[in-house]
Amino acid sequence: MGTPFLLERYRRDRRNLLEFLFSEGLIRAPSRTSIDLAGLDLDSISADYVLDCLESGEEFDPSEATRRYFDGLKYPIMLNSSSTNSYYFVSEPEISGSPPRRAAPRLSSGMKITTNGTSSQVAKHDNLIGRDVGISGESRTKGVATADEPSRLLEDKDILSLGLPGLSTGISDDEIRETAYEVLLACLFCGGKVHFPEEMKKEKKTNFLKGLRSKREGLSSFPVPEDSHSDFLDIIRVQMEISEATNAFIRKGSRLSNLREMNEQIDVPCISLNLISVLYKLDFPSERLRMQWQRRQANILEELLGSVNMDSKMRETLQILLRKLRSIEEKVSDVYDGFFEILSLIKRYASKLSSMPGKYGFQSKAYYRTASYQFNIKLYEKLLYSVFDILEDGKILEEADEMLEVYEFTWSTLGITQKLHNVLYAWVLFQQFIKTGEFLLLKLAVLEMQKVLSHKNDEGTEEAYISSLICSVESYGSKRFLCLVDAIFFKIYLWCCYQLEDYHLHFAQEKSAIFGSVVNLAVLTQTTSADECAENKYFGSMAGNIPEWKLFHFFIVKSIQAAFKRACSLAENQSSVELKHPLAIVAHELKQVAEKEYTAFYPVLCQKYPKSGKLAFILLHLLYGERLKPFLEGLTHLSESVKEVLAASNTLELCLAHKLSSIYGDNVDSSATKYVHPYQISHYCAPLVLQWIHAQHDNILEWTKRAVEIEDWEPLSSQQRQAKSAVEVFRIVEETVDQFFSSNLPMDIIHLRSLLIGIVRSLEAYLLHIVNQQVDVTMLYPSTPALTRYAESIYPFMKKKFVQLTTLEEKMTFQLNTLTGPKLCVKLNTLHYIRDQLDTLEDTIKHSWNLVQSGFGLADYFSRISNGKSSVDVNVNLSACNGSVDELFALFDNVRRGAVTTSKMMLDFIGPRVIFWDMRDSFLFSLYRSSVNSARLEIFIPLLDQVLDRICDLIIDELRDQVVLKIFQASMDGFIWVLLDGGPSRAFSEADVPLMQEDLAMLKELFIANGQGLPFDVVEKEARLARQILDLFALKADTIIEMLVSASEQTAYHLKPTTGGRSCANDAQTLLRVLCHKKDGSASEFLKMHYQLPKSSDYDDIPSKEERTSTSPILSDIFRDGRSIGGGIS
Known part of the structure; x- marks a missing residue:
């Protein structure tokens, strides 16, 4: 309630400020004359233009001010500041994603640029066609064009246009909106549902006198009528953007007219003629507004009365009368009689038409329901649009239900039935959803469509009437003439087709609820079979003869094909930038498509088409396989780019196999098996992987020898007391293991065995180098002096x-000198580090291998499908494989035993080295x-x-304790x-x-x-x-x-x-x-x-x-x- 009134207050303040600028003479008028505020519609002039005139001192031009105002309605609202210009988005910018990388398309020379200044709702539709309604997916952020066929469809035809017969007089949307408000007030006033202030005073006085008389006569007084709908009129007025001045003279015209005294059904020409006859110049805030209003009424009468099939003489007479009506500027004394004479003639002509016999079982005075249905439909659409908050298009007012009840009073005048109301309300909700992307609007539209389908016709009368409301629509190159209900169904269905033919583009993963509603809407509005749309090239027999299955079969095939085309186009653009093979990029993109299909779309599609997942994943597998096959046939060596492609292809195939297996197991239709062609990545890459592993053997061994030969056996740090060469060796080993398992290539136990052999060879070479540096411990012990018997020396100076x-030997002495206690400690630490790292490495390899084994059951999934075989017992294969793997890791035991033996030898050496060599003196x-x-x-x-x-x-x-014990033992020795x-x-x-x-x-x-x-x-x-x-x-x-x-x-x-x-x-x-x-x-x-x-x-x-x-x-x-x-x- 607060928002519409706040907006109206802003507009009132705007008018007051403009009046102040003009009244103070701050704005120059043409030819040094004063500006007549009575002739200006302050709501329709540009405030920016007025401020520009004030700043530059230029003369004020009312026509230019009006033109600038209407032109500004076509652009976002701007805020000009000293630092920068800010503007407001009509839609949410976060949903639109990043700007496209491609250049903007050139403007076609034959394209017509609209400069119309009206705020036409139809004109807005052009920008909404093909819009992703705030639910666009991943491809928009990457700047890739959509599929060709839906784009051509939207370029050729306006899906959101119902194809109603055109209005010959060119009445604008704003004029239709104001006319709709006039019709609403007239219908409420005529039905006694609303009272105006002057009328209320009169009725109160009459009721007061009746009350006094009833007291004297002993009768009960009549209750004062309650104005139950007037509260909503203010909301409706603000929602329909009707100014207070306009509202005032429309209310006065309705009050002064004799519509309530008419005992017959009123129609739009009747309302228009009555308003013209009772409103005068002084009733309008400006002469300009009066002239605009009078021309609008004349156009309405021409539109409604001129639509009748009449002879040329009558049509010419009517046009002359309407032309005169437009040209009369004021009902002054000299033209007063002529004005009412013209008005009287037009009234007689309109009354004659309205009294013609009704059609389709309707009573009299219902001629204009069918003769000018397109105008009535547009009027009712404008009423329905007012339920949306003008400050937030995606929201419906809380009073929407009450407003719709008020609008029911216009049904008899505009020829609206319950079914027409439901379908038009669904159409309005649907268009507003496309404009805003608000999910609630789509849900409400689906509910209204369900009401339409469940509606029961009244013995064919209503159906015959609705069938007469003809619309012209385009469908795949041909024109169709459909009734209004069918046209709305068909237009909504076309839009759903456009969205669902590339649902991977139009629906983000987090918008699965919107996708589900669009799917339901497509089912409700389905008017065309999939056979009429396009030929099903892939798996046509899977859908059978069920129309709904065939429809979604068509959608899935089209969307998957479009997603595949975008992936290929993206790969071509990014391969040179990212230095990756295009096939690797395509596989990565298709994996994301498969994940999105599985999590977001399949849960919805499987309810309508149980084979949807099977179709989508097998089609993805087939399309990529057609691109991959020539590449595989030309493989000769395992380069980095080749490895990327093989890894990405294998990952994609395992992903698709996992999705299919989790949904269907091995129960795949025989109709689809002919399209399944396994990639056989393992067949192509097995020898190349083995060749790569052998090359890594030499690489690791070379690095190991180089590292240990330059080792100085100093601790790496106070916390890491092992030698840096051991750390380097295991770094190289771990990098090789990571490359082996991160390659995502299919591998078997032969590859694992070859990898382990290369690691063992390198570590054994490291241990052998340490052993070769050792010296026999007996070399540390001093020579035994000669055994003698104790005897005192008799001759002290005798030569002994x-x-x-x-x-x-000098070489042996050098070796002993290099084997110092600190270096021996570092070597012992290093040998312990090798054993620990070997355990960690074994656990890492086993864990990675188990992950590889988890895909063993899926590796031949497509092969089993193509051959018609059932699934194998994966657990039995895994148990046998695990046993073989445990035997392979016995190779590490040799390294462990070597490290333990070397450690024991060095422990036996370090004690004698300290006592018998370092401390012998x-x-x-x-x-x-x-x-x-x-x-x-x-x-x-x-x-x-x-x-x-x-x-x-x-x-x-x-x-520590072992080393100290050995030193103590050597001390005892x-x-x-x-x-x-x-x-x-x-x-x-x-x-x-x-x-x-x-x-x-x-x-x-x-x-x-x-x-x-x-x-x-x-x-x-x-x-x-x-x-x-x-x-x-x-x-x-x-x-x-x-x-x-x-x-x-x-x-x-x-x-x-x-x-x-x-x-x-x-x-x-x-x-x-x-x-x-x-x-x-x-x-x-x-x-x-x-x-x-x-x-x-x-x-x-x-x-x-x-x-x-x-x-x-x-x-x-x-x-x-x-x-x-x-x-x-x-």
């Missing part, structure tokens, strides 16, 4: 003997040298602690080496044992690290042998000799140096070495007598880092024979 040693060759007191272990502990901190910073948490193979400079007394036990406990505490290091029980287990050896040094020499004799009698032995291996504390070798390093005279005598060992004072055992392990040359012959201690004493 040196044990003959073997030095390491500070530990092996310094500890307890000369005496225990002067070279305790506490000197060595801080250095070892630094080494452990450095290693713990580099090694990952998962390997080094400690035992000092005790048993320490050389001539080391001799221990029983008093030294407590000190050495303290040193052992200190070393254990270092590795336990207050519970943060190795477990206590593990440390105790590893230190047990060292503790037992210290216990032997605490025994008396005689006791040890007895233990040695007993051990030598029980086993035969060969004396060997200790090289890091573990031995028993009670075996002969350990006992013998304890005696050799025991500072005791009896032990020295025993060794001299039985083993002839030289004195320790005769030898010097200072070694160098280049020494390698060697056996003492002095004792080699003694232990070669394996003699026992008892055998040596004879």
